[in-house]
Amino acid sequence: MTGSDAAHFKLARKGKTFTASISKDGKEWTELTAIDAEMSKKLKVGICAVPITDTAFDTVFENYELKADVKEEKKEEKKP
Numbered sequence: 001m002t003g004s005d006a007a008h009f010k011l012a013r014k015g016k017t018f019t020a021s022i023s024k025d026g027k028e029w030t031e032l033t034a035i036d037a038e039m040s041k042k043l044k045v046g047i048c049a050v051p052i053t054d055t056a057f058d059t060v061f062e063n064y065e066l067k068a069d070v071k072e073e074k075k076e077e078k079k080p
Helices: none
Strands: 008-014 017-023 030-036
Touching: none
Parallel strands: none
Antiparallel strands: 008 017, 017 030
């Protein structure tokens, strides 16, 4: 897809909330949905395309990146 067909997709996680958003320009985002899901703090990430009809289609993923804003929880040391 190129030109007006191109779209940016974003999946963000904050705590147990996952939010999916879409954008035409990668700057202004429209939230599609948000769900709460209990999951491990460590995840494996991948991308795929799934048809919503029985019609075959080609998919191209370009310029994708994984951004992580990870903040480690500090463990308190117990004093004897």
